[in-house]
Amino acid sequence: MSIRTNILLRVYLAFGLILLFAVAVVVQMYRLQYVQGNKWKAMASKLSTKYENVEATRGNIYSVDGSLLATSVPEYELHMDMFAGGIAEDKIFYSKVDSLASKLSALYPERSERDYSRMLRDARKDSSRYQLIRRKVTFQELKEIRRFPIFKLGKYKGGLIVLAQNKRILPFRSLAARTIGYKNENVKNAVGLEGAYAGYINGENGKRLMQRIAGGVYVPVNNDEDEVTAKDGADIISTINVNFQDVAQKALKKQLDSIQADFGTVVLMEVATGEIRAIANFTRTKEGDYEERFNYAIGAEAEPGSTFKLATYMTLLDQHKIDTSSKVDIEHGIYNMVNPHNGKVFLHIKDAEDGGSVISAKHAFEESSNVAAVKFVYSHYKDNPREFTDALYRYHLNERNGLQIPGEGQPLIKNPSSKSWNKLQSVAQMAYGYELKLSPLQMLTFYNSVANNGKMISPIFVREIRSMGNTVEHFQAKVINPKVCSDEALAKVKGLLEGVVLEGTGKLVIKNKLYSVAGKTGTAQIANGSSGYGEKNAHQASFCGYFPADHPKYSMIVVISNPKVGSHLAAHVAGPVFRKIADRVYASDLDINHSAPLHLVGNTTMPKVKQGNLAALKQVYSKLGLKPLYAAANTGIDTSSGIPFEENKYKAGTVPTVTGMGLSDALYLLGNAGYKVGVKGSGVVTAQSVTGGSTIPKGSKITIELQ
Structure with missing residues (x-):
C-alpha cells in the first residue's frame, strides 16, 4: 500500500x-x-424555583369583655433588588442612593448615613438581587420606608422586597398566660387555648413562588398569579374577664410572697354558665419569685382534705343516714380506730382544735371535725362501703370534666374493688378527704353544683369562635349531672356551707357585712411518697365556696401548697385570697352589687344623635332647649340646669372608643390613632372588636360594626 x-x-x-x-x-x-424534554424541564424548574409557605395571620384571642388577650402583629424583613427595573441604569441609582441612605439612617440611627450608603453601593457592585436591608420592621415603619427615595418607585421598579412575618404577642403580658397558652412546634402536647384551638386559630398558609439566584439564595418572584393568598385564622372569644383576672393574680401572688408557699392556684367561675372568669397559677422559682409554669387548677390532682366533706355530708344527708341535728361524740378532737380482731390502733384521727365532746352534725361540719366525719361514715358504711363510694360515682367525681383545654388530671375515687382498697381504713380516710385525688377545678365543679341548685356542669374557657366577625361555633357548658342530690339534702348542705362562714372556721377571715358567702375550708397534709405524711409536715390549704350565698353568681376555689411562714390552716392561708377577690368582684359586678335603680322622669323622647363632633352636638341641644331626662332615684341632685357633656378623649397609645359615632368620625379617630379599620354595616357604630382603652400595637386591625 x-x-x-x-x-x-x-x-x-x-x-x-x-x-x-x-x-x-x-x-x-x-x-x-x-x-425527554418534559422531564428535564420539570427538573430544571424544580432546581431553580420552589414554592414557600406564607404563614397565615393567626386569629386573636379575646376576653369576654372584648379585650385582646393574644394577637398577631405583622413584622417584616426587607431586602432589595439592586438592579430592579427603575434603577437598572447607574445614573438613576447613584443619583438617589445617598438620599435613601440618609432616610434609613434617620429611621434607624444605629448605623450612620455613610454606612448605609457604603452598604448599598457595595451591594450594587456585587450585583446583589437580594440585599438584606432590615429585619423586624413594624407596619408603621414599613409605611414610612415605602415613601423613601428609590423605594417609592413602586413594588417592581424600586427593588424593595418585603417578606411578611407574624409575631405573637400578649398585650396584657402575664395575665392568664398559662390559660392562653402558646404555639410551639417542638412541643407535642398542646398548651392552653392556643394549643387546643390551633385548628381554628392557625388559619391556612398561602404559597409564594421563590426563584434561586446566584449564590444559592432564593428570592420571591414578583408575580401575583403565582401566589396563593393565606387565609387568616378565626378569633377565639374566651370567658376570661380581664379585670377579675388581674385581681385574682395580684391577690394570689401577694399571699404567696408573704407565706413563701410552693405554689398556689385560684379559679373564679360563673355559677349558672360554668364560664371561667379568672384562673391563676403560680410556682415558686429557685430565685424565690413566682411565675406561671404549670396549670395546677386543671392538672394537679391531690388529696383535697376537708373540702371533700361536702361530698361526705351530702351523701349522709341524701341517704338519710343522719340529719344536721344528729349528735356525735368527737372525743375532744382525738380518736383512735382499733382493729376488733387484734386490738391494735390502725388509724389515728385528730382535729385541728379541741372541739369538746358531743356536738351536732351541723356544728361538726362548721368546725371541720375529722373525728365526726369518720364516725358518721364508718358507723353507717363499714359493712357496706360500696354504698358510700357508689354515691360518689353518681356525682361523677371519678370522671374528668372534659375541659376545652388539655391537661386535665385524672381523678381518683376508690371503691372496694380497687387494688389499693383497705377494708379497715379506706372508707374512713375518704370521709375527710384522703385516699382520693381531685384537681382544684374538679372540686370547684362539685361545689358549683350546689350553688347551681344541684345542676353540675362542666367549666368552659371559650364562649365563641368567630371568623370574619361571624360566629362559627358557640359553646355552652355541658351538663354532667342534672341533679346531684335531692332538694331536701341540697337545702341542708347549703345551710352547712353558709354556717362555716357565719359560725365556723371561716368566720374570722371570710365573713363580711356586705354580702354572704358559703364555703368550706380544707387543710390537708401532703404525703411524701412512701414516707407518709409526718416526715415533711407539709400542708395544702384550700377554700372552696360561692357568693352571694342567697343568690349565687360566682363560685371560687383557692389552693395554696406548703406555706412556710405563719399558720398552715386554710382559713388563714387560702381564706384571705378568697375574701380579697370576692370583695373586688362584688364591688364591680352591678348584677350582684345592687345599686339604686334608674327612673325615667319628664319627656322620654330623645332625638337620635351620633357621638363625634361635640361642638355641633351642644349647639343642636342648645337650640332645641333640651334638658336632662334621666336621674337616679332619690339622689337629691337638681338636673334642670342642662345636659352634662363628656369629651371623647383617649390616651395616646390606646384604642379610642368609637361606639355611638358615625362612620366618618370613627374612621378619623381610629386612623389617626394608627390602626387599620374594617367596616361592617352602616349607620351608627354599635360594636368594635377591640375595647376602647385597650393597648395594642399600631397597625393592628380593628373591626367596627354599624347598625
Missing part, C-alpha cells in the same frame, strides 16, 4: 468518526429536547 493511500484511509477514518460523533450529538440533542 502506497503512502498516499495510507494517508487517505486515515483521513477518511477520522472524518467518519467525527461524522459519527456529530450524528450521535444531534440524536442525543433531539432525544433530550423532544423525547
